[in-house]
Amino acid sequence: MSKKKIVVVFGGQSSEHDISCISASTVIENINRDKYDVILIGITKKGEWKLTESVADIKSGAWEKSEATAIISPEQTKGAVLVIRDGKAEYVKVDLVIPALHGLYGEDGTIQ
Numbered sequence: 001m002s003k004k005k006i007v008v009v010f011g012g013q014s015s016e017h018d019i020s021c022i023s024a025s026t027v028i029e030n031i032n033r034d035k036y037d038v039i040l041i042g043i044t045k046k047g048e049w050k051l052t053e054s055v056a057d058i059k060s061g062a063w064e065k066s067e068a069t070a071i072i073s074p075e076q077t078k079g080a081v082l083v084i085r086d087g088k089a090e091y092v093k094v095d096l097v098i099p100a101l102h103g104l105y106g107e108d109g110t111i112q
Contacts, residue, residue, distance in 0.1 A: 003037045004095040007072065007081055009111060010058065011042040014103025024100035025055050039081055039094065041070045043101070051083060072097060 008031075010024030011017055021042070031038055040052045042063045051070035052063035068085040080091040099111045 003035060005037045005039060005093065006031060007039045007041060007070075007094050007097045008100055009041045009043065009072070009097060010100045011044060012101045012103065012106045013043065013045055013047050014101070014105055016102035016106075017045055020100055020102045020106065021058050023102065025058050027098060027100055028055050028058075039070065039083075039092065041072070041081070042066075043105075051085065 008024050008028055010020045012020055014020075024040075028038060028040065040054075040058070040063070042050045042052055042058065044050060044064050049069055049071050050063055050066040051068035052058060052066050057063040068083065070084070071082045073080050073082050073091065078091055080093050083090055083092055099106060101107060101111055105111070
Protein backbone atom coordinates (compact mmCIF):
# COMPACT_ATOMS: atom_id res chain seq x y z
CA MET A 1 0.00 0.00 0.00
CA SER A 2 1.43 3.36 -0.99
CA LYS A 3 1.73 6.23 1.44
CA LYS A 4 -0.76 9.09 1.36
CA LYS A 5 0.67 12.55 0.65
CA ILE A 6 -0.08 15.35 3.09
CA VAL A 7 0.69 19.02 2.51
CA VAL A 8 1.24 21.26 5.53
CA VAL A 9 0.94 24.98 4.78
CA PHE A 10 2.40 27.39 7.33
CA GLY A 11 3.68 30.93 7.84
CA GLY A 12 1.55 33.48 6.04
CA GLN A 13 1.22 37.22 5.90
CA SER A 14 -0.52 37.77 9.22
CA SER A 15 0.98 39.06 12.44
CA GLU A 16 0.73 35.44 13.66
CA HIS A 17 3.29 34.19 11.11
CA ASP A 18 5.77 32.98 13.74
CA ILE A 19 3.08 31.18 15.77
CA SER A 20 1.98 29.41 12.57
CA CYS A 21 5.54 28.14 12.05
CA ILE A 22 5.57 26.73 15.59
CA SER A 23 2.15 25.09 15.08
CA ALA A 24 3.26 23.55 11.78
CA SER A 25 6.44 22.18 13.34
CA THR A 26 4.41 20.46 16.03
CA VAL A 27 1.98 18.99 13.50
CA ILE A 28 4.76 17.80 11.19
CA GLU A 29 6.75 16.19 13.99
CA ASN A 30 3.69 14.15 14.95
CA ILE A 31 2.76 12.80 11.52
CA ASN A 32 3.46 9.09 11.16
CA ARG A 33 6.07 8.98 8.36
CA ASP A 34 5.53 5.24 7.93
CA LYS A 35 2.02 6.02 6.62
CA TYR A 36 2.38 9.50 5.13
CA ASP A 37 4.73 11.50 2.95
CA VAL A 38 4.72 15.19 3.85
CA ILE A 39 5.16 18.21 1.60
CA LEU A 40 5.99 21.42 3.46
CA ILE A 41 4.88 24.74 1.98
CA GLY A 42 5.71 27.97 3.76
CA ILE A 43 4.24 31.34 2.90
CA THR A 44 6.58 34.23 3.62
CA LYS A 45 5.43 37.50 5.16
CA LYS A 46 5.63 38.96 1.63
CA GLY A 47 3.30 36.25 0.33
CA GLU A 48 5.83 34.07 -1.52
CA TRP A 49 5.12 30.32 -1.47
CA LYS A 50 8.25 28.28 -0.71
CA LEU A 51 8.87 24.54 -0.66
CA THR A 52 10.96 23.38 2.26
CA GLU A 53 12.34 20.02 3.23
CA SER A 54 12.52 19.94 7.02
CA VAL A 55 11.19 21.05 10.37
CA ALA A 56 14.72 22.22 11.19
CA ASP A 57 14.49 24.70 8.30
CA ILE A 58 11.13 25.91 9.60
CA LYS A 59 12.49 26.40 13.12
CA SER A 60 15.61 28.23 11.91
CA GLY A 61 13.79 30.32 9.30
CA ALA A 62 16.05 28.95 6.52
CA TRP A 63 12.96 27.87 4.55
CA GLU A 64 12.33 31.49 3.57
CA LYS A 65 15.49 31.43 1.41
CA SER A 66 14.38 28.36 -0.55
CA GLU A 67 14.58 28.71 -4.31
CA ALA A 68 11.91 26.02 -4.80
CA THR A 69 8.27 27.02 -5.07
CA ALA A 70 5.18 24.93 -4.37
CA ILE A 71 1.68 26.08 -5.19
CA ILE A 72 -1.56 24.27 -4.42
CA SER A 73 -3.31 23.88 -7.74
CA PRO A 74 -6.85 25.29 -7.72
CA GLU A 75 -7.72 22.92 -10.55
CA GLN A 76 -10.04 20.34 -8.98
CA THR A 77 -9.21 17.67 -11.52
CA LYS A 78 -5.54 17.75 -10.52
CA GLY A 79 -5.69 17.34 -6.72
CA ALA A 80 -2.07 18.36 -6.77
CA VAL A 81 0.67 20.74 -5.81
CA LEU A 82 2.70 22.38 -8.56
CA VAL A 83 6.35 22.15 -7.53
CA ILE A 84 8.86 24.36 -9.33
CA ARG A 85 12.46 23.45 -8.61
CA ASP A 86 15.69 23.86 -10.59
CA GLY A 87 13.79 25.39 -13.51
CA LYS A 88 11.47 22.39 -13.83
CA ALA A 89 7.78 22.19 -12.91
CA GLU A 90 5.86 19.07 -11.96
CA TYR A 91 2.50 18.25 -10.47
CA VAL A 92 2.62 16.12 -7.33
CA LYS A 93 -0.68 14.43 -6.44
CA VAL A 94 -1.76 15.00 -2.82
CA ASP A 95 -4.44 13.50 -0.61
CA LEU A 96 -4.81 16.09 2.13
CA VAL A 97 -3.86 19.68 2.90
CA ILE A 98 -3.45 20.85 6.49
CA PRO A 99 -3.52 24.65 6.72
CA ALA A 100 -1.51 25.46 9.85
CA LEU A 101 -2.06 29.17 9.31
CA HIS A 102 -3.18 31.69 11.91
CA GLY A 103 -4.82 35.08 11.59
CA LEU A 104 -5.68 36.93 8.39
CA TYR A 105 -5.09 35.13 5.08
CA GLY A 106 -5.30 31.79 6.88
CA GLU A 107 -7.82 31.25 9.65
CA ASP A 108 -10.25 33.56 7.86
CA GLY A 109 -10.70 30.97 5.08
CA THR A 110 -8.60 32.76 2.45
CA ILE A 111 -6.41 29.73 1.77
CA GLN A 112 -9.40 27.42 1.38
